[in-house]
Amino acid sequence: MSQNRREFLKKAGLGALAGLGAAAGLIPAFALEPTDSSSFTDAPVPGKVRWGMLIDTRKCLGNCTECIVRCHHDHNVPDFGKSKSEVKWIWKSGYEHAFPTASTQFQNPEVLERQVLTLCNHCAEPPCTKACPTEATFKRWDGIVSIDYHRCIGCRFCMAACPYGSRSFNWEDPRPKVKELSTAYPTRMRGVVEKCNFCSERLVKGELPACVVSCAENALTFGDLNKPDSEIRKMLAANETMQRKPELGTLPSVFYII
């Protein structure tokens, strides 16, 4: 090989590496999407905030699906029309499906027939974040269990780890199956896991989650579980409540009044 050709290959290789590095965001000056850190307020001290939700199943009756429709619209959740590849962030399950380990013997038949809202529990001890091999799913400073769609490798370990069936995988390209595109939240690509994010994109703007504001019956209460005088804490103290599968030690942040 002549000296010139070797030199050329060397330079081409370096150039390609630099290009890759820039595209991957390794070199900040060349990053394709620079991050404007001034748009972030100071992150609160870890452990100080723990967002939680209380669902009053006595008020959440009938065939109303307003919260589901609103959530799925706002977050561009696709509708494949078949249960195998279904993607769902919030949905209704039968009482015995939502609480399979709660005793149902001699229970009031009306309760047994209730449809219970189910969603990601944003556990204080999430098994999914522990199982994730790339930290694509992680617990944020405010207790929200979040997913980085750009880092997820689609191994679905988190799905096997979640004891609540709250995670969905994009078995097919979701974009063509989004009925009406919303600009509030990005769409996802095929091959990644997704789930409810407690509307972290709304919380950052000081707004309540979409399901909470869309509920005409005010069945959903949202707030900081670590704040003793918050509305949710007052409600939890005043009512008998349940969490899903408490025996697993995951400490869900979603509570239910039956």
Add this chain to the structure above:
Amino acid sequence: MIEKALKGGRGYWTWVAILLVVIGLGVSAYARQMTLGLGVTGMGRDISWGVYIAQFTFLVGVAASAVMLVLPYYLHNQKAFSKIVIVGEFLAVSAALMCMLFILADMGRPDRVLNVLLYPSPHSMVFWDVMVLNGYLFLNLISGWAVLGAERKGVAPAPWVKALIYISIPWAFSIHTVTAFLFAGLPGRHLWLTAVLAPRFLASAFAAGTAILILITFILKKVAKFDAGPEARLKLSVLASYAGLANLFFLGTEFFTAFYSNIPAHMHSLQYLFFGLEGHAPLVPWMWFSLITGIISVGVLLSPPLRRKNGALIAACIGLVVSIWIDKGMGLVFGGFVPTPLEEIVDYMPTATEISVTLGIWAIGLLVLTMLLKTAIAVKTQE
């Protein structure tokens, strides 16, 4: 040395050609999966792991079984294994390679596989599995290749090779233990949430893997005129019989814990697999076939007059492999997802695409194994 794999008779090249055709079909099926997504598989929201992860689970055991030759040969000086230690090591290499390919085939974003190394997460068992699987592949490939190379030159292997071999012994246990921990650490999946899973994985691995080794010695005797000797086979069959017995015992303890405690969640998956649950029983005939075949095979292997007969030994080894393949390569993974966390029963059926990819990966593993063994035997017989 690998050039020795490029010389062979008609039978050899026919076999290689068949494997290449199956690999070709697998590659085209994988291309379809890459284009359309994992939606082309039978997996879904509720049963999110299927035949890929099940094969991976089974093959980790096959890889680990190399230790059944390496340990007695290098630690206990069992000379009977001198001719076939290399077979075990190369079987481990091809099995570990298949494991990695199955994981890759199962990934939603295979283009991001390096994220596992870019963002190492020691809290995730997957991270450890990637570490131990890669390590085991290279330990066996390097040590096997170095010993073979030294043998070709008629010299003793370099001292560092021995160190690698000694490391590979506990490493073999680690690969299957970590794979069991992938499953055994998940709350709410009761079939897997059992402390006996890692011992069960090891026992089934040493039974099925050793049975495969015995079968390979018969195949090599027939097609390559390379005989490991009846003594080596007999010793292996004793190992396989005790491992098989331990495996059946562990399965029994699972039944006791679930059914004597009478806790529904612990019984459900076993009921689904062996008796059917709420009318869903697709795996029941398979599981009973697996159980009965396993018991008979272990029985044959345990009987000294029977295991000395080549016909009976071959049948028992095939029986043991099939039994454990059904148990681990199907039942354990599929059954773990049923019932779902919301107590619903969903059945899983692999699609043609999924089966083609699976066969393709098996063919890649067999091709690698064939070429490695061809080289090894050429060196040993000084062709």
